[in-house]
Amino acid sequence: MPLLGAHVSSAGGLPRAVERAVALGCETFQLFTHNPLQWRGASPTPAAVDEFRRALIESGIKRVTAHASYLINLAGEGSVLNKSVDAMIYDIELCFQLGIDSLVVHPGSSKNGPRDEALTRLAASLDSVLERTRDKNVSILLETMSGQGGAIGAVNEELEGILDALAWDGRLGICADICHVFGAGADVRTKGGYARFVAALDKHFGLDRIGCWHLSDNKGTLGSGVDRHQHIGEGEIGLTPFGMLVSDDRFVNTPMIIETPKDGIGDEGNLAILRKLRGSEKNQ
Ligand SMILES: [Zn+2]
Numbered sequence: 405m406p407l408l409g410a411h412v413s414s415a416g417g418l419p420r421a422v423e424r425a426v427a428l429g430c431e432t433f434q435l436f437t438h439n440p441l442q443w444r445g446a447s448p449t450p451a452a453v454d455e456f457r458r459a460l461i462e463s464g465i466k467r468v469t470a471h472a473s474y475l476i477n478l479a480g481e482g483s484v485l486n487k488s489v490d491a492m493i494y495d496i497e498l499c500f501q502l503g504i505d506s507l508v509v510h511p512g513s514s515k516n517g518p519r520d521e522a523l524t525r526l527a528a529s530l531d532s533v534l535e536r537t538r539d540k541n542v543s544i545l546l547e548t549m550s551g552q553g554g555a556i557g558a559v560n561e562e563l564e565g566i567l568d569a570l571a572w573d574g575r576l577g578i579c580a581d582i583c584h585v586f587g588a589g590a591d592v593r594t595k596g597g598y599a600r601f602v603a604a605l606d607k608h609f610g611l612d613r614i615g616c617w618h619l620s621d622n623k624g625t626l627g628s629g630v631d632r633h634q635h636i637g638e639g640e641i642g643l644t645p646f647g648m649l650v651s652d653d654r655f656v657n658t659p660m661i662i663e664t665p666k667d668g669i670g671d672e673g674n675l676a677i678l679r680k681l682r683g684s685e686k687n688q
């Protein structure tokens with residue numbers, strides 16, 4: 405079975421994130437190691453690192469994902485590019501210290517410039533990050549995007565090209581975001597549509613490269629490029645693909661992280677829906 409969890413706040417210190425995940429009954433979780441609107445945070449004290457690791461062991465949670473800063477653009481230019489590479493290295497080292505096994509990053513944006521040049525910069529900067537963190541066993545997961553504002557990652561071929569350029573480095577993988585792929589045009593709403601979508605992931609990346617899923621419904625319509633997260637089943641996607649995903653044995657032990665709104669039924673309610681879907685699908 406896939407592992408179900410939430411993106412939890414680390415307000416009050418990193419160990420608090422573990423407590424919040426445990427309180428929600430998470431089997432996995434995602435966190436920001438620092439404010440995602442900053443390049444880096446204050447490095448945690450050795451005591452905080454120890455406390456985090458200890459809390460993690462006590463929780464029994466084995467798979468933890470961090471989400472990198474939103475400022476990072478590994479396909480950017482000039483000082484942004486340099487800061488992005490440094491920020492990734494900082495985050496990977498921090499994840500390694502904390503026992504976090506993967507770091508999700510938005511692949512970046514070409515802004516208004518030529519696409520091929522941006523993709524070349526992305527491959528080169530990822531190569532540099534991988535090289536400079538060679539001894540850190542932390543996976544880098546490129547998130548699939550909805551395609552807003554020149555974002556790279558709405559097209560499987562682009563991400564496949566990046567993995568190819570990096571000779572399929574074992575530390576590189578994909579974070580498949582169901583809300584984003586729907587916004588980008590993948591119609592996962594039916595059994596056939598879901599099957600075609602997963603088959604495409606398999607063809608382009610191999611399913612063992614899917615290191616994590618982000619689950620939320622989308623207020624935006626199919627192919628609109630819109631990325632507006634909604635509670636599971638309450639947006640344009642509907643419940644069907646979520647039921648298929650959480651009971652898909654091809655993703656055994658793969659983290660599936662909700663990124664649903666915190667209002668209304670909240671994380672508790674959305675996780676309850678997914679657990680029910682997983683159980684009911686299993687009993688069929
Ligand atoms: Zn993201």
Ligand SMILES: [Zn+2]
Nearest residue numbers: 583584631633
């Ligand atoms: Zn999103």
